[in-house]
Amino acid sequence: xxxxxxxxxxxxxxxxxxxxxxxxxxxxxxxxxxxxxxxxxxxxxxxxxxxxxxxxxxxxxxxxxxxxxxxxxxxxxxxxxxxxxxxxxxxxxxxxxxxxxxxxxxxxxxxxxxxxxxxxxxxxxxxxxxxxxxxxxxxxxxxxxxxxxxxxxxxxxxxxxxxxxxxxxxxxxxx
Amino acid sequence: xxxxxxxxxxxxxxxxxxxxxxxxxxxxxxxxxxxxxxxxxxxxxxxxxxxxxxxxxxxxxxxxxxxxxxxxxxxxxxxxxxxxxxxxxxxxxxxxxxxxxxxxxxxxxxxxxxxxxxxxxxxxxxxxxxxxxxxxxxxxxxxxxxxxxxxxxxxxxxxxxxxxxxxxxxxxxxxxxxxxxxxxxxxxxxxxxxxxxxxxxxxxxxxxxxxxxxxxxxxxxxxxxxxxxxxxxxxxxxxxxxxxxxxxxxxxxxxxxxxxxxxxxxxxxxxxxxxxxxxxxxxxxxxxxxxxxxxxxxxxxxxxxxxxxxxxxxxxxxxxxxxxxxxxxxxxxxxxxxxxxxxxxxxxxxxxxxxxxxxxxxxxxxxxxxxxxxxxxxxxxxxxxxxxxxxxxxxxxxxxxxxxxxxxxxxxxxxx
Numbered sequence: 370x371x372x373x374x375x376x377x378x379x380x381x382x383x384x385x386x387x388x389x390x391x392x393x394x395x396x397x398x399x400x401x402x403x404x405x406x407x408x409x410x411x412x413x414x415x416x417x418x419x420x421x422x423x424x425x426x427x428x429x430x431x432x433x434x435x436x437x438x439x440x441x442x443x444x445x446x447x448x449x450x451x452x453x454x455x456x457x458x459x460x461x462x463x464x465x466x467x468x469x470x471x472x473x474x475x476x477x478x479x480x481x482x483x484x485x486x487x488x489x490x491x492x493x494x495x496x497x498x499x500x501x502x503x504x505x506x507x508x509x510x511x512x513x514x515x516x517x518x519x520x521x522x523x524x525x526x527x528x529x530x531x532x533x534x535x536x537x538x539x540x541x542x543x544x
Numbered sequence: 545x546x547x548x549x550x551x552x553x554x555x556x557x558x559x560x561x562x563x564x565x566x567x568x569x570x571x572x573x574x575x576x577x578x579x580x581x582x583x584x585x586x587x588x589x590x591x592x593x594x595x596x597x598x599x600x601x602x603x604x605x606x607x608x609x610x611x612x613x614x615x616x617x618x619x620x621x622x623x624x625x626x627x628x629x630x631x632x633x634x635x636x637x638x639x640x641x642x643x644x645x646x647x648x649x650x651x652x653x654x655x656x657x658x659x660x661x662x663x664x665x666x667x668x669x670x671x672x673x674x675x676x677x678x679x680x681x682x683x684x685x686x687x688x689x690x691x692x693x694x695x696x697x698x699x700x701x702x703x704x705x706x707x708x709x710x711x712x713x714x715x716x717x718x719x720x721x722x723x724x725x726x727x728x729x730x731x732x733x734x735x736x737x738x739x740x741x742x743x744x745x746x747x748x749x750x751x752x753x754x755x756x757x758x759x760x761x762x763x764x765x766x767x768x769x770x771x772x773x774x775x776x777x778x779x780x781x782x783x784x785x786x787x788x789x790x791x792x793x794x795x796x797x798x799x800x801x802x803x804x805x806x807x808x809x810x811x812x813x814x815x816x817x818x819x820x821x822x823x824x825x826x827x828x829x830x831x832x833x834x835x836x837x838x839x840x841x842x843x844x845x846x847x848x849x850x851x852x853x854x855x856x857x858x859x860x861x862x863x864x865x866x867x868x869x870x871x872x873x874x875x876x877x878x879x880x881x882x883x884x885x886x887x888x889x890x891x892x893x894x895x896x897x898x899x900x901x902x903x904x905x906x907x908x909x910x911x912x913x914x915x916x917x918x919x920x921x922x923x924x925x926x927x928x929x930x931x932x933x934x935x936x937x938x939x940x941x942x943x944x945x946x947x948x949x950x951x952x953x954x955x956x957x958x959x960x
Contacts, residue, residue, distance in 0.1 A: 382730065382818055386926040390933075391906030395610075395617040408933045428731045431764070432926060433905065434666040436584070436682035457735045457766055458666055462682035510568060512696065522684050523592055526691055530593035 370490040370518055372448035372469060373498075374420035377413055378482045379406070381426035385459065388430070388438040402441040419446035422486040426452065426477045430459020439463040439470075449488040451476050451495055451506065464513050467521030471495075473506035490517060546793025548702040549769040550737035553677040553790070557660040558697075565701040565799070574659040575602050576689050579645045580609045581664035583621045584683035586628035589690055598693035600633040606648050611640035611900045614908035632690075643873025643899035646670040646758065646841045651875050653783030657772040658790040662689060667841050667923065669761045673753035674780065675772035675790050677737075680761070700766050701799040702737040702792075707744035709807030714957040716851070717752030718843055718921065718941035720744070721759040722812040726822025728802070734764035736799065739792060744806060745770060750779045751845040758842045759923050762819040811957055813919075814939035817927040825944055831954040832864075835918040837930075838942050839870025839897070840904045843921035849880045852946040853888040855960045861893035862952030867945075868910045869894045870902040892949075903930050912937075919948045 383406070393404050405414045423442070429452035430438060439462045442450065449469040453476055463470040469488065473495050480486065485498040493508040509517070516522060547555065547562065555563045557571035578585055582605050589595070597603065605625065613619035622640070629637045642648045646667055649655050657675030661668065664686050671678030681695070689695050705724060711717075725732075738760045740753075748756070753770045760768030770776075772789045780787050810824040838844070838852050849871060861867045869889050871877040877899055880886050886896055895910075903910040904922045911931030912918055918930060918937045925937040940948070943957035950960075 384924075384926045386906070386924070386929050390928045392911070392928070392931065394905075394907060395615065395621065408927060428734070428764070431730060432666065432924060434664060434668075434680035434682055436684060439682075454731065454734065456764060458680050458682065461685060465682055465684040465688075512568065522688050523588065526589070526592035526594060526687060529691060534593075 370469065372420060372422060372488040374422045374448050374486065375418065376422050376424050376480050376482060376484045376486045377410070377417060378477065378480055379409060379423060379425040382428045382431055383409070383425055384432035385430055385435050385438040386432055389435060389441050394435065394437065398440060398444050401437060402444040405441045405445060414445060417445050417447060420448040421446065422488060423447055423450040424476055424480045424486065425450065427454045429455050431456035434458045436462045436466065439466055439468045443468040451488060453477055464516050465522045467517055467519070469517050471506045471509060473504050476504060479504055490514065545797065546795035548737060548792045548796045548798065549675070549739055549790065550677060550700055550702055550767050553658055553660050554697055554699050556658070563699045565699050567699045568696055569699060570694050570696050571660055573602065573662055573689050573693055573695060575604060575654055575661045576686065577604045577645055577649055577661065577663035577668065578686060579606050579665060580621050580625060581683050581686065582628050583624040585664065585686045585690060586624065588684055588687040592687070594691050597632050597690040601635060603634045603690070604636040604649060604654050605629055605634050606638045606642055606645040607640040608644045608900045609905065610907045611898065641874060643876065644841045644844065644901060647845070647872040647876070650674060650754070651783070651873055656780060656784045656787055657776065658788060662686070662695060666761050667758050669765055669768045670754050670758040670841060672757040672767055672769040673750060674776055675769060677767045679766050698735065700735055700737045702739060703733055704739045704741060704798045704801045706801060706803045707740060707742040708803070708805045709744055710747065711744065712807065712809060714943045714960070715809050715811055716941045716943060717748055717755040719809055719812045720806055721756045722814050722822050722939065723806070723809060725759065725763050725820050726812065726814065728763060730763055730818060730820040732763045733760060735766055737767040737769070738765045739769045741771060746773065749847060750775055751847045754845065755842055762923060811941060811944045813944065813954065814925055816925050816936040816938070819924060819939065825940070825954065825956050828938065828954040829956060832917060833919050833948055833953060834865065834916040835910065835912060836865055836867045836945050836949045837870070837903060837910065837918060837920035837922060838945050839868065839872065839902050840922040841872060842923040843942050844870055844872030844876065846876050846879050848921060848942040849876070849885050851943045853885040855943060855946040855957060856892035856950065857888050859892055859950050861949045864952050865949050867894045867949045868897055868902065870897045871899045873899050906930050919945050919954060921945050
């Protein structure tokens with residue numbers, strides 16, 4: 370899986386209250402996404418394009434367990450988030466909804482806003498096409514990679530539901 | 545080789561003899577806690593074609609984040625939660641007449657040493673105060689837990705904090721955890737488990753231990769633990785049967801062991817906009833405040849309200865300050881009423897709100913206008929956390945909040 374797009378750069382400690390503020394938490398996703406990171410970069414939500422890449426510093430997504438944070442980022446069309454490190458729950462939530470996330474040390478200093486980036490999830494490589502730099506990211510475990518490639522946990526749950534239906538039908542036939 | 549608390553619990557829950565840090569395991573969940581998030585979990589499940597759960601008796605549902613519903617949209621969310629509770633057969637449902645989910649979990653006997661508990665709330669680490677492995681997850685992962693009763697975990701490295709000394713006058717567990725977050729940073733325990741040991745940890749009440757484990761999340765912790773002891777057993781008497789003590793092995797391996805003698809600790813304050821921006825209260829003394837909040841899953845328990853009442857007894861909240869007091873649960877509410885704490889607080893001019901998360905995460909019940917300053921006993925001071933992006937929240941102990949209310953500006957509680 371390769372994601373190629375324009376870079377939106379953010380700093381350290383981008384918390385989930387900055388991504389999806391509590392005061393908007395009851396809004397539907399389509400409304401909520403318009404407020405993503407508005408106080409950090411007021412242009413971001415309006416101008417981000419499908420496939421664009423967020424490059425950030427340390428501890429991205431710290432704070433609340435609210436899944437709206439990765440959900441709204443994904444709903445804006447962001448193709449991948451690459452950060453020097455992620456807060457645990459944000460990372461898990463992103464994987465669970467199929468938003469590609471990968472950590473890469475010193476990634477923030479290798480990119481400027483507006484650079485073109487290519488993120489290779491399988492090879493764990495981050496390329497700055499504009500500057501001609503390639504960085505090695507921290508490889509994801511096979512299981513995590515598979516969940517991301519499948520598009521998150523929901524496709525897994527659908528498979529599970531299908532399997533249960535099949536088994537209960539077989540049970541009925543045997544009886 | 546010996547195992548830490550986290551390793552022991554994850555080994556038991558995944559049916560293994562031994563596990564070590566860095567390994568991935570699939571573990572059986574002993575209890576799944578959901579708040580208003582149940583609405584999203586339920587919608588996700590139905591969307592995937594699943595209409596039953598692995599074990600409804602291992603699920604606990606609470607309404608706490610915005611109760612009573614502050615607007616029509618929240619009313620709709622609450623209605624969907626009640627519907628889900630009925631359809632999925634969840635008997636451990638507490639609605640909006642119980643309190644903050646973490647407090648309700650421990651008070652109603654859903655937390656015991658050695659359990660593996662996941663919650664749709666980041667502060668689920670609180671359960672470690674009683675020796676349980678508690679951690680936060682999102683709605684989609686919770687839907688997976690509801691369907692299968694299982695979830696993957698990376699076995700975390702463990703950091704040990706050896707806390708020694710006696711807490712000085714008007715210095716509490718909140719000051720200790722703020723100090724540790726300030727010293728070791730908001731990322732110190734990222735993806736790691738934390739164990740609090742030592743003479744000071746032993747001396748701490750269960751209320752104080754809950755404050756510590758709750759805020760260990762703010763240094764990134766996946767789990768936080770106190771070793772179960774007589775205090776734990778006494779606390780659980782009557783609500784949990786067959787409690788077994790669980791201790792880390794003496795030869796367990798720790799990534800780091802930090803020793804801290806805190807007998808000279810001053811009251812601590814975390815300034816905006818990160819929780820690790822911590823300094824002694826003296827640095828901020830004199831800073832004018834508009835609002836004060838005593839409550840939340842961090843510091844809304846009986847001993848928190850009690851110390852506030854001690855300070856405010858016979859005094860008045862400064863006329864320019866609005867003080868909101870939000871008991872963590874209905875049990876706390878009732879006990880505070882019976883002890884006369886509420887009468888004292890109301891007498892001093894406090895506004896008592898119904899138990900729940902209140903304004904802590906910015907949804908309702910006392911938000912801040914642009915340019916306003918609040919001092920609160922809560923757990924986060926992020927930008928926009930409690931209303932306007934241009935408001936400021938300072939984090940402190942209930943004692944420091946109460947003292948600040950009297951003076952109308954950030955104040956040292958040791959003067960009271």
